[in-house]
Amino acid sequence: MIADRVSADEGVRLASFFKEVINWPGFKHAGSTADYWNWKYLHRPYSNSIGYAMWLNEEVLSHASLVTSQLLVENNIITAGQMGDLYTHPDYRGKGLAEHLLSSVENQAILDDIKLIFAFPSEIGCMIISKRGYKELPIKFSQYRFITDPSVFFKKVNFGSIKGLAYKAMTAARAPGRKSIPNMVKEVADIPEDIGNMTREFEMNFELCHRHDYQYLQWRYANPTGGYFKILVATDNGTTVGIIVLRPYIAKGIHYMEIVDFMSDLNRPEIIRSLLGESIALAKKEGISEIQTWIPSDHPFVSSLIQAGFISRPLSAGERGFRMFCHSRHDHDIVSKLLENDSLKAHIMLGDTDWI
Numbered sequence: 001m002i003a004d005r006v007s008a009d010e011g012v013r014l015a016s017f018f019k020e021v022i023n024w025p026g027f028k029h030a031g032s033t034a035d036y037w038n039w040k041y042l043h044r045p046y047s048n049s050i051g052y053a054m055w056l057n058e059e060v061l062s063h064a065s066l067v068t069s070q071l072l073v074e075n076n077i078i079t080a081g082q083m084g085d086l087y088t089h090p091d092y093r094g095k096g097l098a099e100h101l102l103s104s105v106e107n108q109a110i111l112d113d114i115k116l117i118f119a120f121p122s123e124i125g126c127m128i129i130s131k132r133g134y135k136e137l138p139i140k141f142s143q144y145r146f147i148t149d150p151s152v153f154f155k156k157v158n159f160g161s162i163k164g165l166a167y168k169a170m171t172a173a174r175a176p177g178r179k180s181i182p183n184m185v186k187e188v189a190d191i192p193e194d195i196g197n198m199t200r201e202f203e204m205n206f207e208l209c210h211r212h213d214y215q216y217l218q219w220r221y222a223n224p225t226g227g228y229f230k231i232l233v234a235t236d237n238g239t240t241v242g243i244i245v246l247r248p249y250i251a252k253g254i255h256y257m258e259i260v261d262f263m264s265d266l267n268r269p270e271i272i273r274s275l276l277g278e279s280i281a282l283a284k285k286e287g288i289s290e291i292q293t294w295i296p297s298d299h300p301f302v303s304s305l306i307q308a309g310f311i312s313r314p315l316s317a318g319e320r321g322f323r324m325f326c327h328s329r330h331d332h333d334i335v336s337k338l339l340e341n342d343s344l345k346a347h348i349m350l351g352d353t354d355w356i
């Protein structure tokens with residue numbers, strides 16, 4: 001069997017197969033699954049995607065891919081690739097197909113001068129890529145939550161009314177931490193075109209982050225073909241000074257909202273408070289029970305989240321943790337800079353992953 005490079009016109013066939021067998025991509029978006037495939041693999045800015053698949057008649061036996069994006073490593077822009085959509089048909093597992101396709105993707109990435117390959121793997125994915133020399137980056141991610149209606153929430157999830165009362169008292173005391181400046185934050189349909197100045201300033205504070213320019217953010221969050229997001233923007237005298245991106249979703253009948261991206265002028269806590277305050281107000285208005293966010297535990301926003309009333313949310317048994325791996329045998333200088341750092345100052349959030 002031979003691994004074939006996926007071409008642009010195979011997207012439709014591949015996408016419908018994925019939709020059938022693994023309910024790909026696993027969340028709501030506008031348009032068809034093929035539209036989503038085109039959005040992800042063909043329309044991504046700065047992307048040169050690499051996909052390999054093995055076919056038997058009309059069925060995909062195995063698939064692996066990588067989408068490129070711009071990462072900032074110590075403020076240098078590098079072309080990096082996120083590995084994803086790894087799948088082997090159940091009847092053909094354990095025969096080395098995934099290994100073979102991963103090698104094909106990695107070899108092509110070297111030819112395409114991709115400096116770093118990274119992934120946010122599942123448990124099985126972790127085992128497979130660790131054997132291939134991928135290593136976990138020294139970033140400890142934590143999840144935080146804000147419960148918008150404690151009386152309903154604590155009844156539903158069986159945490160007990162005492163905890164509910166204590167949580168209510170704590171969030172009431174922390175109201176100043178989510179007080180917003182009137183008219184500073186507005187929900188928008190499109191990313192403001194001047195956003196790149198604010199995001200570039202923000203990114204300078206980190207040793208590792210994604211480059212968030214206007215084109216990327218507009219593609220990522222303002223096109224419903226890629227999923228449904230709510231974008232809140234803070235402005236001051238007509239200039240963009242902060243952004244928060246929210247993703248509503250429902251699980252087991254409970255309405256959640258995830259903060260998937262969050263950037264702001266770090267020297268102005270009132271902007272951060274306003275963005276958090278307006279997110280909480282929006283969640284309450286829309287009947288959302290809980291706001292959640294994954295963020296590195298030493299991120300400067302963590303104290304703002306806690307001051308606004310967010311609490312840490314431990315993972316329950318079997319839940320997928322948030323870990324970032326990179327290929328240790330790629331560009332030596334870049335990889336060793338990242339892996340040898342005791343605690344990498346990173347701005348990586350859910351919006352940077354292929355989970356959503």
Ligand SMILES: CC(C)(COP(=O)(O)OP(=O)(O)OC[C@H]1O[C@@H](n2cnc3c(N)ncnc32)[C@H](O)[C@@H]1OP(=O)(O)O)[C@@H](O)C(=O)NCCC(=O)NCCS
Binds near residue numbers: 100
């Ligand atoms: C994960 C998956 C792609 C593996 O495909 P595969 O073609 O069976 O993998 P391979 O035969 O190439 O095996 C690759 C390596 O992973 C190991 N491996 C594969 N499946 C595994 C599993 N379920 N648990 C532990 N190790 C596993 C193999 O033992 C092999 O290592 P080895 O060469 O040292 O023996 C396939 O099981 C799958 O499609 N799972 C569902 C989707 C999924 O979880 N994707 C990963 C998302 S990050």
